Amino acid sequence: MNTTLSRRSFLRQSFAFSALAGLGSLPSLAKVHSKGDNAHHWFMVGDWGAENPTAQKSVADAMAAYVREHSLKPDALLMLGDNWYGDLPGGVDDTRWKTQFEDMYPKSVFDCTAYAIPGNHDYQRMPLTVSKLDAELAYAKRGNTRWTMPSRWYSFEFPQHKPLATVIALDSNVYHPMHEGEKVNFTLTPEDQAEQLNWLKAELAKPRTTPYLIVMAHHPVYSNGPHGDHKTLIAEWDPLLREHKAHLYLAGHDHDMQHLEFENHPTSFSLSGGGGADLYTLKIEEDKRGPYAAKVHGFSHLQIAEDKLTMLHLDETGRIIHGFTKTPAGEMKILS
Numbered sequence: 001m002n003t004t005l006s007r008r009s010f011l012r013q014s015f016a017f018s019a020l021a022g023l024g025s026l027p028s029l030a031k032v033h034s035k036g037d038n039a040h041h042w043f044m045v046g047d048w049g050a051e052n053p054t055a056q057k058s059v060a061d062a063m064a065a066y067v068r069e070h071s072l073k074p075d076a077l078l079m080l081g082d083n084w085y086g087d088l089p090g091g092v093d094d095t096r097w098k099t100q101f102e103d104m105y106p107k108s109v110f111d112c113t114a115y116a117i118p119g120n121h122d123y124q125r126m127p128l129t130v131s132k133l134d135a136e137l138a139y140a141k142r143g144n145t146r147w148t149m150p151s152r153w154y155s156f157e158f159p160q161h162k163p164l165a166t167v168i169a170l171d172s173n174v175y176h177p178m179h180e181g182e183k184v185n186f187t188l189t190p191e192d193q194a195e196q197l198n199w200l201k202a203e204l205a206k207p208r209t210t211p212y213l214i215v216m217a218h219h220p221v222y223s224n225g226p227h228g229d230h231k232t233l234i235a236e237w238d239p240l241l242r243e244h245k246a247h248l249y250l251a252g253h254d255h256d257m258q259h260l261e262f263e264n265h266p267t268s269f270s271l272s273g274g275g276g277a278d279l280y281t282l283k284i285e286e287d288k289r290g291p292y293a294a295k296v297h298g299f300s301h302l303q304i305a306e307d308k309l310t311m312l313h314l315d316e317t318g319r320i321i322h323g324f325t326k327t328p329a330g331e332m333k334i335l336s
Helices: 007-023 026-032 054-069 096-102 132-141 190-205 231-236 238-243
Strands: 040-045 074-079 113-116 154-158 165-169 212-216 248-251 257-260 268-272 291-294 298-304 309-315 320-326 332-334
Touching: 040 054, 054 298, 054 309, 165 190, 190 238, 231 238, 257 309, 257 320, 268 298, 268 309, 291 320
Parallel strands: 040 074, 074 113, 165 212, 212 248, 248 268
Antiparallel strands: 040 298, 154 165, 257 268, 257 291, 298 309, 309 320, 320 332
16 A cells, blocks of 8 residues: 555654644644645535434534635535434424534535435434434425435536536435445445446446545445445445546545555545544554554545545544645645
8 A cells, every 4th residue: 555654653743733832833734735726625524413413513513614714615515414313302493403514514614515424323213203314305405405315326527717626416325234244224225326336337327527536335345443335335336446546435424534545546545434423443554554544533524626535534632633635636635
């Protein structure tokens, strides 16, 4: 793996980040790594809609403080799935929509579209009379909300004028037993899975004029967390990521923050699953497969500019803990 860091070099890098933060230099990473002032700022959280929103509020407050402190204008929120844990008894009218979405990520700070995708917990019916996924799709259709989920899978270009990124948002809830014979009752049907795969191939086959291709889904293709690598997505999606040279694959699902790189693979795999649910203990440390993996609550900041993408992982205090850039040609560089 060409970007795997040794434990010693990783500690040196962490010290460099801490030292820069102490000098007040790290915040400038949000602005100085791209040419000009025309960069677009996306913020993302995965696995955020916990029944006890204490950690979610810490992360959301840190994200808002970071935006205010650095005078950033958010252009998009990415809600990376597991949007609702536990019951959503009121469905589309449940009060959690206001307390844990509209107010938690206030429009006064995040006056932008919130692109959402379904996670495995969103497929649960809790209580049994309520489909949380149906509620999410219905909430998006109400209007007067930033919540955007036109269907279970969709694509868009960003920004609308002179777009820089083609984004494909997928439903990764395909059958993935972690144990032989395990049954899962909130996944896509085989017919849905085949329909989405055909749609994905057709979308990727379209001529692309944007410099960046970004794919987002709840489940990671590769993960150092307890869920591990996803055999179905490796078989069905990974060849397409390689063929079409996707720049980023964004995911959640494992409750931690990760960045994985693989030799001769064009795609950087970025996982932001620390939005509010209980954290998971990593199965593989970043010195074995990385360059980064940490059991920590947090959010991610993606800067999109003509010359490069800049991805920052931040913890629940708003401290930058990892960062990297990627050019349209696919060159990846870790920030230090």
